[in-house]
Amino acid sequence: MDTEAELTQRGHSSPGPGEGRPRFALWGRRALPGWRDLLTVRGAAALGVLCTAFLLLISNFVVQPFKIPSRSMEPTLQVGDRVLVNKLAYRFGDRPKRGDVVVFDGRGSFVREGAEGDPIGGALRGAASALGIGEPSETDFVKRVVGVGGDDVVCCDAGGRLKVNGVAVEEPYVYPGDAPSAVPFRIVVPLGTLWVMGDHRSQSRDSRDHLGEPGGGMVPVEKVIGRADWIGWPASRWGSTPAHPRGPAGPAASAAPAPALPATPAVPTAPGGSSGGGHG
The missing domain is CATH 2.10.109.10 (Umud Fragment, subunit A)
Structure with missing residues (x-):
């Protein structure tokens, strides 16, 4: 009887090799942070994609x-x-x-x-x-x-x-x-x-x-x-952006209809009209 009681008590209180707390501790301490790190990377990537998409949307339609x-x-x-x-x-x-x-x-x-x-x-x-x-x-x-x-x-x-x-x-x-x-x-x-x-x-x-x-x-x-x-x-x-003047002598001074002139330019005095440039 004493032997059976001792074995019963040991069965409840002393886990055998590979069982119980050691295995739980190994998963909890090592595996779980790995999953959290993975989720964090995925979350950051998703956030980056969403931010980029939002900026492209704004760029295409607003500013x-x-x-x-x-x-x-x-x-x-x-x-x-x-x-x-x-x-x-x-x-x-x-x-x-x-x-x-x-x-x-x-x-x-x-x-x-x-x-x-x-x-x-x-x-x-x-x-x-x-x-x-x-x-x-x-x-x-x-x-x-x-x-x-x-x-x-x-x-x-x-x-x-x-x-x-x-x-x-x-x-x-x-x-x-x-x-x-x-x-x-x-x-x-x-x-x-x-x-x-x-x-x-x-x-x-x-x-x-x-x-x-x-x-x-x-x-x-x-x-x-x-x-x-x-x-x-x-x-x-x-x-x-610095604005131009809107006074009487400014670019917007006259709204008079244009005269009936042919839309052809005078012959330029120099080829190309300007030097340097680029598309800026």
């Missing part, structure tokens, strides 16, 4: 970062600036105005329409550009609107200034020392299009450089991606 790659918009925009392009600016019936700084797709106006390259590489570059961490697309441009549909734009008057609908335009945003244009021209902007120029006129390839090409340097309004409203980077340049 898109755009890196300035050239000197064509100095001094307003500097090389390396990241501007935030307001994609809602013209989405609800408003249209680009004289003086607006816009980003647009130049295919069919500034660059030739053509087949895209590697679709996967293009998609990756497009995503990086949309997030503001890569170079902008070679077909995207940033310029200032000088003339809208129906405007008669002339360069230059006796004082060396542009004239829009017969009114001389004061352009304080033009790069110091630059003339409004080294190439004389007179153009009537067709309805539904824009005449655009860079602020650094001697370093900007803009509408002047495409006068003799199909489309005559005009940018269709539907090709405008958005308005460059803010400078988001570097931090020292945070703020809204």
Whole structure:
């Protein structure tokens, strides 16, 4: 009887090899943290994917970062600036105005329409550009609107200034020392299009450089991606894009109908109309 009691007590209180607490402790102390680590990695990856998708969604429909790659918009925009392009600016019936700084797709106006390259590489570059961490697309441009549909734009008057609908335009945003244009021209902007120029006129390839090409340097309004409203980077340049004056002598001074002139430019005095540039 005593032997049976002793064996019974030992059976309840003393686990044998490979049983009970040692096995539970091994699983609890070593295996469980591994599963937690795995879940943490998966959670972080999922969060990263969701954040990236959210940023791409915002970039596609609301605000898109755009890196300035050239000197064509100095001094307003500097090389390396990241501007935030307001994609809602013209989405609800408003249209680009004289003086607006816009980003647009130049295919069919500034660059030739053509087949895209590697679709996967293009998609990756497009995503990086949309997030503001890569170079902008070679077909995207940033310029200032000088003339809208129906405007008669002339360069230059006796004082060396542009004239829009017969009114001389004061352009304080033009790069110091630059003339409004080294190439004389007179153009009537067709309805539904824009005449655009860079602020650094001697370093900007803009509408002047495409006068003799199909489309005559005009940018269709539907090709405008958005308005460059803010400078988001570097931090020292945070703020809204400097606006042009809206006074009597400013670009928006005259809303008079354009005269009935042929939409053909004068012969330029220098080939190309400007030097340097790039697509910034």
